Amino acid sequence: MAQRPLLSGLSGPGGRLLGAALLTALLAGCGSVSTGNAGSGTLGTSTTSRADVMTFQPGSLPVSYVGESYRVAVGVTGGVGPYGYRLTAGALPPGLKFSGGVLSGTPTKSGSYTFSIQATDANLSTRVQEYTLNVDALPPLALRPTLPPGEIRGETRIPLTIQAPRTVRAARLSWDLGKDVQVTRVQPADPGSVLFWQQRGSVLTVDLGFRTVPRPDARIALITVKPAGAVTLRADALGYEARDGAGKVLVDKKRPGSEAPKPAGGQASEKQPVKDEQKPAADPKAQTDQKSVAPNAADTKVTDPKTTDPKTVTPPDTVEGSPLPSPALPTPTVPPTLPPSLPPVTPPVTPVTPVTPPSGTGGA
Known part of the structure; x- marks a missing residue:
């Protein structure tokens, strides 16, 4: 008995087309597909897609x-x-x-x-x-304008960037733009930031507040200036101050020309102790004359009526130092000897005087 071929019935033109379809299905899982042209019998090769490499x-x-x-x-x-x-x-x-x-x-x-x-x-x-x-190493926190090279003649926008922001949440810029430079606009680079600015004379002041800490070297503001003529702006003519969320000062760079004047020599002088002024020597003659004019404090007494015994008060027209004469006292008189028949008489001004008893007390 003759064996029939495995793919009998695929030998004709239609069978060849069906066989190619079955072969395609069998090879789909192998990553390559073989297709052919039914009319010409030629075969081609294509590759399935894979996931990209990580x-x-x-x-x-x-x-x-x-x-x-x-x-x-x-x-x-x-x-x-x-x-x-x-x-x-x-x-x-x-x-x-x-x-x-x-x-x-x-x-x-x-x-x-x-x-x-x-x-x-x-x-x-x-x-x-x-x-x-x-x-x-951490560079210092700084605010830096990005200036165009050379002179500017028309309205120009100048970006302001921050270097090494650390934990900054607020900053102030003070910039001397020079003569005949007008600031027309200042805007924050981040719409959520807070910004105030003013120009007085040639000095521009900008206050900035940040919702979050800016990225290093990030643009924080745009300053638009309009000079009256050709000018060259100076990046070193500015000062700035930055603080963190608690108000701690992170950096404080003074604008040139805004520092307090220093003493001659460029160094602050140390405090010197203040010496007592030398008083001129007193003139002995002047002291003598002054003593003769001014009353002697030791000779003049001031009495307080509340604390002075009334018995010791000196009359106002009395000057101490010349004692008053004592008043004349009556001279005691000796009582005259009276006859024995008369009673003895004692003068009223005489102090206590022994009384002589009358005679005749012992005779008979």
């Missing part, structure tokens, strides 16, 4: 500064999500951590640090990226 973003890390908050999200594109991340090699700068695809913290030591991060997708495909992060 690529890390960002490709490099921005510089960080000692003592300044740092936060960068690291992720991948391509592959099949969700993704997982982990640190596989190297060491992070002190003060930073990596968690959930985010590198964050506040660096505490300057230097250059190299480390590797691995990403894994839902199909368990992996990709590793090596990063180098430079940690530099």
